Amino acid sequence: MKTKLVIAAIASTLAMPLLAADSFSPYVDGKGQINLPKNFRSDFVHLGSWAVTDDKSAARGFHDVYTERKSLDHYRKTGVFPDGATLVKEIRNLETGPLTTGNPVHWAGDPAVWFVMIKDGKGRFPGNPLWEDGWGWAMYKADDPRKNAASSYKADCQACHIPAAQTDRVFVQGYPLLKKQ
Template sequence: MKIKVIAGLSCLMALSVQAEEFSPFVDKKGEISLPDDFRNTMSHLGSWYVPQGDASGFHDVYMPADQVAQYRESGQFPDGAVIVKELRHSASGAYTTGAGVSHATEMVKQTFVMIKDSQGRFSDSGNWGEGWGWALFKVGQKKNASMNYKTDCLGCHIPAKQHDYVYTEGYPTLHAK
């Protein structure tokens, strides 16, 4: 009986270590957390500006520098890669550069996180599939607001399926030499 308990404990410890080695932003149950201070600790990949609709505003996208380097070498996102997209409100006005110039404001609308999972570690979760973990964080919340990536996230990413569901053409940092 003691051997089974030790083996079970060993198995739990191995799962915990695997989750930590996979990504510091994923717990052993597959719950994704929003990386702290990502604007200061990650590389800025690029920005999108959406002028109208629910997704209007500036979309600034970040990824850890070592993962950017791995992508540049292989052309693929490494297992455990973290992509953070912060959606901010915008404002526009007349500046010396012209009229109707838009800029991001301090007000965040929401933040998205994708974590590459080439091994399907959490396939029984509603937020893991298509080779990624998917998360949506509303302002002031620390818990993933997405309940099902197929209905909450995938619709916007299907056109980018050929690029592993990521709009890589908008991220010059991934392609810089």
Template sequence: MMTMTRLFFPLLLASSTLVQAEMTFEISDDGTLKQPQNYREWIYVGTPVTPNDMNDGKAPFPEFHAVYIDPKSFDHWKKTGAFRDGTILVKELVSVGSKQAVSGKGYFMGDFIGLEATIKSAKHFPNEPGNWAYFSFTDPQHGMLKSTAKAFPTEACNACHQASAKTDWVFTQYYPVLRAADGTAGR
């Protein structure tokens, strides 16, 4: 039986009242993450696309990546330009569908093909670079999403994020919503 742990994060309100705000992910003691719910109601930050036909048929991630950040973390980002402990980003993978529409030629979304998440948590991932861990709920064998996922090994994701991501293991350079909201811009 899996025991899920809900985490709580203290927030200081403008009135100086300390309250407990529930974090937006559930993770068990063994590091199993429960699939985030209602993430489409979070803050949408962008959709990069890496089509195979622009990568000699071998794009490492040949799909649209619709990315969302939990609202509490987005508010923190807007104020500080930093990702708080407890930040969760969800990446919904969508295939490249048609390249022709009534509006013209382009890359148009096809079907949902996967779901991934990344979480920053010093408590759960103290030995991961930047305290970030990466998860996939995609079950490629059955074409369905799993309800839970274990973190990828460090070398599977963190090295690329550490080497190429602009801000704290996050590819903020590809998300204009995050760049525009960066709380340190203009300082």
């Protein structure tokens, strides 16, 4: 009976997804591949929202940003995101129309893209082009949310995050929950 339990425990362990060497994030495998967290809208804390209304902008849409409760608590105590923190930005199509509250009114429509950042304070994936400036970077499009569409941080992410270099590449001014209370 004891042997069966040991074999079952080993089989269970082998069936688990391969995590990074020190298991710092359940959303990252041992090669540095980042997965889009499931249920982030219900399991994470909503930090804040942005609306980009410029018709010519590639970022046009309603931007909602989420993180884990423990990452939020750590940030509020220390002013920095902890190693392994996950940030998810969901961009939803911007819907516009007249409502009783005003004209035009803007609201979030269907999801278009998700961006995921994982804080890496230890440089775990040297040479991986999606891990630079202290974070892992990923982008998922609504037509295939299982595939990371980003090829490298420098090509796909860096340009947008340069203005936030002084705040660890995160636009913290849009997230009221990050402020100490």
